[in-house]
Ligand SMILES: Nc1ncnc2c1ncn2[C@@H]1O[C@H](COP(=O)(O)OP(=O)(O)OP(=O)(O)O)[C@@H](O)[C@H]1O
C-alpha cells in the first residue's frame with residue numbers, strides 16, 4: 001500500500017501520523033467532559049477564539065501555541081463573566097464573544113499580513129507539521145491526560161452533580177476554568193491536524209460515539225480516545241492517498257464511525273432496537289399461540 | 290449540647306424580590322425536621338441559603354455553632370430528582386461511591402474500603418441487586434433510594450433532602466422514612482422539604498410551616514392545627530373557594 005510505503009519513506013508523513021493520533025486521543029478524552037456538561041457550543045467557541053492569538057504570535061515571532069492559549073482562555077473567562085453578571089444566558093454569551101474574537105482574528109491576520117496561511121489555520125494541514133509542532137502536541141497531550149487522570153474524581157462529580165460538589169466545598173468555578181484551559185490547549189494542538197473550523201467535530205463526534213456504546217464514564221473515555229485515534233489514522237490515509245484536506249477526511253472518518261455506532265450499538269443503536277423489537281414480537285406471538 | 294442549626298433573622302431575595310425574610314429557627318441535634326408550605330413559599334430557598342448556594346442579604350446561620358465552611362464535610366445534601374441528567378453514563382454503585390469523595394480528598398482515588406462502604410449503604414436502602422445498573426434505568430423510588438445511599442456514604446451528621454418523596458412508590462417512601470428515623474436515633478439531624486401534608490405528623494419530630502416567613506415551628510400536632518395551617522394556605526383555599534370547591 002502506498003500509504004505504508006509513504007510512512008516508511010517520508011519523515012513528514014510519520015510526523016503527521018503521530019500528531020494526528022495524539023490529537024485524536026486527546027480530543028476524544030476532553031470531548032467526553034464537553035458533551036456531558038452540555039458544552040459543545042463552548043468547544044466550537046474556544047476553537048474560533050484562538051485565531052487572534054495565532055495571528056499575534058506570528059507577528060511577534062513566537063510559537064502560535066502561546067498566543068492561541070492566551071486568547072482562548074481570555075474568551076472563556078469573558079463568556080463566563082458576561083453570563084454570570086447579567087441575565088444573558090450562557091449560549092448567547094458564547095455567541096457574542098467567540099464571533100467577536102474570530103472577527104478580530106480575521107482582521108489581525110489581514111492587517112499584520114503575517115505569513116500565516118489563513119486557509120491552513122482554518123482547515124488544517126497536517127502534512128506540513130514541523131518537528132517543534134510535534135513536540136508541542138506531545139506535551140499538550142501529556143498535560144491533558146495527566147490532568148484528567150489526577151482530577152478524574154473532581155471532573156466526574158462536577159459534571160454529574162455540581163451542586164453536591166459545591167456543597168462539600170469543591171471550587172466548582174475554578175474547575176470549570178481549568179477544563180476550559182485544557183480545552184483551549186487541545187484546540188491549539190488540533191489546529192494543524194484538523195484546523196479551527198473542524199476541531200469541534202473531533203471533540204464531539206468520537207465522544208458522542210462512545211456515549212452510545214457504554215454507560216460508564218471511565219469506559220467512555222477510553223472508547224472515545226480509541227475512536228478519535230482511529231478516525232485520525234483512517235482520515236490521514238485518505239488525505240494522503242487522494243490528496244484531500246486532512247481535516248475534512250479525519251472528520252468524515254469520525255462521522256462514519258459515529259453512524260456505525262448509531263445503527264448497530266447494542267444499547268441505543270437504531271437497527272439493533274428494530275431487530276430486538278421484531279424478536280420480542282415473535283416471541284410474544286409464539287407465547288400467545 | 291450545641292444546636293444543629295441556629296438561624297437568626299435570615300433574609301434572602303432574588304433580583305431584589307424577597308423570597309424569605311426574618312427567618313428565626315433553632316433545630317436540635319437528633320431531630321427529623323419537616324419543612325412544609327405552599328408552592329413558592331421559599332422552602333427550597335431556605336435549604337439553599339443554609340448551604341450557601343444562594344447568598345443571604347441579612348441575618349446569620351450557625352451550623353453546630355460554627356460556619357458552614359467548617360462543617361462542609363459533615364453535611365449531605367440530596368437535591369430534587371429533577372436536577373439530574375439521568376442519561377449520564379454512571380452506574381448505581383459509582384453514584385453511591387461519590388458520597389465518599391468529600392472525605393477522600395483531592396488527588397486520591399476511592400479504594401476497596403470506600404467501595405465496601407458504598408456497597409453497604411446500597412444494602413441499607415435495599416438496592417444492592419441493582420449496583421451495576423445505569424441510574425436512568427431505575428424507577429423514581431429506586432433513584433431516590435440510591436441518592437439516599439450516597440448521602441449515607443458521606444457519613445454526615447446533618448442531612449438535607451429536597452422533596453425526596455415526590456413521584457415515588459410507597460415502599461420506597463417507607464424505606465426512606467425508616468432510614469431517616471434510624472439516622473435520628475444515631476443522633477444525626479435530618480431536614481426534609483416535604484409536600485404531602487397528610488403524612489407530616491407521622492414522619493417528622495418537628496415541623497416548620499413556611500410561607501415567606503415562619504408561620505409556625507414546633508411539634509407536628511401543634512403545627513397541623515387548622516387555624517395555623519390556614520394562615521399559610523390562605524391563598525390556596527380562597528382559590529379553591531372561588532373554583533366552587535368546598
Ligand atoms: N433562581 C431564582 N431566581 C428568581 N426567583 C427565584 C429563584 N428561585 C426561586 N425563586 C422565587 O423565590 C420564591 C421561593 O421559591 P422556592 O423555590 O424556594 O419555593 P418552594 O417553597 O421550594 O416552592 P415549591 O414547593 O414549588 O418547590 C418563589 O417565588 C420563586 O419564584
Ligand SMILES: [Mg+2]
Pocket residue numbers: 332333334
Ligand atoms: Mg422547592
